[in-house]
Amino acid sequence: MSSNTLEVSMYRYNPEQDKFPYMKKYSIEKPARDIMVLDLLHLLKESDDSISYRRSCREGVCGSDGMNINGKNGLACITPISSVIKKDKIELRPLPGLPVIRDLVVDMTQFYAQYEKIKPFLQNDTTAPEQERLQSPEDRAKLDGLYECILCACCSTSCPSFWWNPDKFVGPAALLQAYRFLADTRDLETQNRLEELSDPFSVYRCHGIMNCVSACPKSLNPNKAIGEIKSMLLSNKKQVITSDGVR
Amino acid sequence: MATKFSWDILWCLFMKGSLIWKAQRYSSLIIFTYFLYVAYFIFSSDIISFDNWSNFALSAQLKIATSLVFILILLHSFIGLWTVGTDYLTTRTLGFLNESLAKRAKFLRNLYYFLFVSMGLLYLVVILYTIWL
Numbered sequence: 001m002s003s004n005t006l007e008v009s010m011y012r013y014n015p016e017q018d019k020f021p022y023m024k025k026y027s028i029e030k031p032a033r034d035i036m037v038l039d040l041l042h043l044l045k046e047s048d049d050s051i052s053y054r055r056s057c058r059e060g061v062c063g064s065d066g067m068n069i070n071g072k073n074g075l076a077c078i079t080p081i082s083s084v085i086k087k088d089k090i091e092l093r094p095l096p097g098l099p100v101i102r103d104l105v106v107d108m109t110q111f112y113a114q115y116e117k118i119k120p121f122l123q124n125d126t127t128a129p130e131q132e133r134l135q136s137p138e139d140r141a142k143l144d145g146l147y148e149c150i151l152c153a154c155c156s157t158s159c160p161s162f163w164w165n166p167d168k169f170v171g172p173a174a175l176l177q178a179y180r181f182l183a184d185t186r187d188l189e190t191q192n193r194l195e196e197l198s199d200p201f202s203v204y205r206c207h208g209i210m211n212c213v214s215a216c217p218k219s220l221n222p223n224k225a226i227g228e229i230k231s232m233l234l235s236n237k238k239q240v241i242t243s244d245g246v247r
Numbered sequence: 248m249a250t251k252f253s254w255d256i257l258w259c260l261f262m263k264g265s266l267i268w269k270a271q272r273y274s275s276l277i278i279f280t281y282f283l284y285v286a287y288f289i290f291s292s293d294i295i296s297f298d299n300w301s302n303f304a305l306s307a308q309l310k311i312a313t314s315l316v317f318i319l320i321l322l323h324s325f326i327g328l329w330t331v332g333t334d335y336l337t338t339r340t341l342g343f344l345n346e347s348l349a350k351r352a353k354f355l356r357n358l359y360y361f362l363f364v365s366m367g368l369l370y371l372v373v374i375l376y377t378i379w380l
Contacts (some may be wrong), residue, residue, distance in 0.1 A: 197264075204264030233265045242283040
């Protein structure tokens, strides 16, 4: 193979045609400039329109095109091929651990079920003020590094604990969001939220191997958030929260 | 072949994640301290003779400490092995290897629990018998 050629090995599976998934190799001319993996997929789709993958915003905001690129989960749209290419080869697989619908498209039902489980919305049954529930800049700063998650599932699907127990272990993405609401001074359901996470699986199945941190395309740190939740569970403080948000 | 009952259910009903977490960490600290103490005795003695080793090992304090530590080793390993069982002996995980194994996952997991609990209890009886009788 000449050095001007790029070999792309792609996971292919169409349940209507294929009994088993297989890896298909494509050789294409190396692009003149560095392009994103998503652009590479577009180029491949021009020659083989049966290739399936999700995409939407193509700028790392929607989280649709999470996939496994040369063994590491990431967003195809913000991953330059130069950062992943190895010996002129790129291997593309669907996110690990989730059922494959077709090619690089996975069924994210289980992932969203865990997200739903943590009740990802503000719970505060006190009378709402006329405009908005205010926070001090310090309290607001506690949410930095938490609210930015785009739910691409790159972290949860790189976590072996989530692979083995996707129905019981909440997973790094949903736990990051769980802590986003536990850390929010406006939320009054801290105790109930903690109670729902107190079983041996939901949080404690995380052994801190930090694949989630390594995979997160937004450079967030779910492992740190999980550590904070564990600390809250271990301290077992019955927190008193009043209507003005004082803990 | 699949059984309806699983020890996982009992475990989850009575155990909190933080309790298991604490049990594993604190037991490891106590076990480590015990072995440091024994190592200190060994390395601080000029000569280890049968007499001074027997005096040390057969003292009531050390017998109690040894019994406690071996019970904690058992507890610590039960938690670890339970975690391994619930990770790798599931329908999902065994399904990667073989479909018929996956169908028997719960039975295999219960068998695995039975084996390690039996071995653990046997180990405990032997250890306590050796220490106290």
